[in-house]
Amino acid sequence: EAQVTQNPRYLITVTGKKLTVTCSQNMNHEYMSWYRQDPGLGLRQIYYSMNVEVTDKGDVPEGYKVSRKEKRNFPLILESPSPNQTSLYFCASSSPGVNTGELFFGEGSRLTVL
Amino acid sequence: AQTVTQSQPEMSVQEAETVTLSCTYDTSESDYYLFWYKQPPSRQMILVIRQEAYKQQNATENRFSVNFQKAAKSFSLKISDSQLGDAAMYFCAYHTGGTSYGKLTFGQGTILTVHP
Numbered sequence: 001e002a003q004v005t006q007n008p009r010y011l012i013t014v015t016g017k018k019l020t021v022t023c024s025q026n027m028n029h030e031y032m033s034w035y036r037q038d039p040g041l042g043l044r045q046i047y048y049s050m051n052v053e054v055t056d057k058g059d060v061p062e063g064y065k066v067s068r069k070e071k072r073n074f075p076l077i078l079e080s081p082s083p084n085q086t087s088l089y090f091c092a093s094s095s096p097g098v099n100t101g102e103l104f105f106g107e108g109s110r111l112t113v114l
Numbered sequence: 115a116q117t118v119t120q121s122q123p124e125m126s127v128q129e130a131e132t133v134t135l136s137c138t139y140d141t142s143e144s145d146y147y148l149f150w151y152k153q154p155p156s157r158q159m160i161l162v163i164r165q166e167a168y169k170q171q172n173a174t175e176n177r178f179s180v181n182f183q184k185a186a187k188s189f190s191l192k193i194s195d196s197q198l199g200d201a202a203m204y205f206c207a208y209h210t211g212g213t214s215y216g217k218l219t220f221g222q223g224t225i226l227t228v229h230p
Contacts, residue, residue, distance in 0.1 A: 031216035042205060042220035050215045058217065090159065094216040101147040101209030103216060105159035
């Protein structure tokens with residue numbers, strides 16, 4: 001089954017404690033990205049990756065890091081989380097030229113930073 | 115930069131009736147794609163319908179159809195014969211026709227309630 005898998009689905013942490021949200025896709029997609037969803041703002045792109053070892057900032061990258069060492073994995077790293085990073089996070093993948101713009105989303109990770 | 119606006123934070127409809135969700139966008143591009151995504155309480159993002167800007171014909175998927183007005187930059191979603199399972203948050207989204215590496219620009223979302 002084609003899917004994007006995120007972990008953890010729920011996480012409560014404290015300010016400053018480093019955490020990583022993992023993302024893995026099994027569709028051999030080149031493009032992967034992270035979004036955050038906040039009330040009244042919709043989803044906003046944090047970072048994206050065009051392929052292995054190629055990443056770039058999205059619209060709201062401050063406070064986040066990513067890496068793409070393997071094609072299937074795209075973890076999101078919060079080095080020193082702060083309360084304003086409390087949000088619902090989505091990983092998504094897609095492939096160029098195939099149903100352009102159609103993203104496959106993970107199930108979301110609800111993060112609370114106290 | 116492109117922007118997407120959903121001016122209806124909440125909408126409601128009676129079961130079996132029809133409802134229309136509004137979306138406007140701003141772009142200087144002529145080639146792009148528009149989407150409606152559904153997010154039920156499970157939080158899963160589900161693609162409802164897709165429209166290519168170069169196509170004049172409005173997209174349709176079963177009970178879901180769009181009214182795409184390119185000149186007015188409007189992209190509304192019509193849900194016919196509404197069902198309880200249609201209750202969800204609906205997001206309108208824009209994708210450039212050029213290379214954007216999988217970036218969608220989303221609207222703020224509209225919460226749809228379906229009354230039995």
